[in-house]
Amino acid sequence: MPTSSRPPLRVVVLISGSGSNLQALIDGANSGELPIEIAAVISNRPDVFGLTRAKDAGIVTQVLDHKGFASRETFDAALMQTIDHYQPDLVVLAGFMRILTPEFTRHYLGRMLNIHPSLLPKFQGLHTHQRALDAGESHHGVTVHFVTAELDGGPAAIQARVPVLPGDDATQLAKRVQRQEHIIYPLAIKWFAQGHLVMHEGKALLNGELLPASGYQIEANEP
Structure with missing residues (x-):
């Protein structure tokens, strides 16, 4: 089926959080560049700016506050x-701060899919920008990955x-990384929407070819 005829x-x-x-x-969906329909935006925190962004775009929003649940398991079930x-085809974690x-x-x-502000497997978890600086890294970055346990x-x-x-x-480095986040997350989702990006037997494939452990690489040399 041609890409253009896909729903x-x-x-x-x-x-x-803020939902950048x-x-x-x-923006990608509104421009037609990103062939997606955002069916809903769900937040585990009330009153975050990301909900305002969604409402301003006419997208359905829901708040499911994790503080109202007795355990991680009951929250995740809800x-x-x-x-x-x-009935989504894809769930996108965009700054969703839950394990x-x-x-x-x-x-x-x-x-x-999830986006993480480091060159995984380096600096899993929080405070990645400061940790990259403390480690004396010459490069830092961002990874889009399929979510597993x-x-x-x-x-x-x-x-x-x-x-x-x-x-x-850390603030300057975070801004440089965030500019790339806003490029590669829509790109990965576009690939998924077009059927080019899939997960098979625990591996990521692009156009039927096994991706390296670090995924498809983009070198961003902007200051």
Whole structure:
């Protein structure tokens, strides 16, 4: 089937904060560059700016506050039910600050993507920019990967590398990385929507070819 005749990919986006990557997806969908329909935006925190971005774009929003649940398992079960109501083809984690249960990740295996601000497998977890500076790295960056039960450990789809410049602090480095986030996340989702990017037997494939462990590489040399 030609790419142009594919229906838009139904996407549910999960957020916990300002939603800058969500905005990149909204902009791509509105321009026609990104062949997706954002069916809903779900936040585990009320009153975050990402919800405002979604509402301004006319997208359905829901808040499912994790503080109202007795355990991670009960929250994830309710979140699965909420997501599945929208019947998404893809679940996109865009700054969703929750560690997910194995049952949740199994349920969406191969159809859930995350973006992480480091060149995985380096600097899994939090505070990646300061950790990269403290380690004396010459390059830092961002990874889009499929989500598995291993935290920040699923197969990588794409990475963008940026230079660490003399005098950088964590804020400056974060801004440089974030510019690349807004490029490569829509690109990875576009590949998925077009059927080019898939997860098969625990590996990421692009156009039927096995990607390297670090995913497709983009070198961003901008200051």
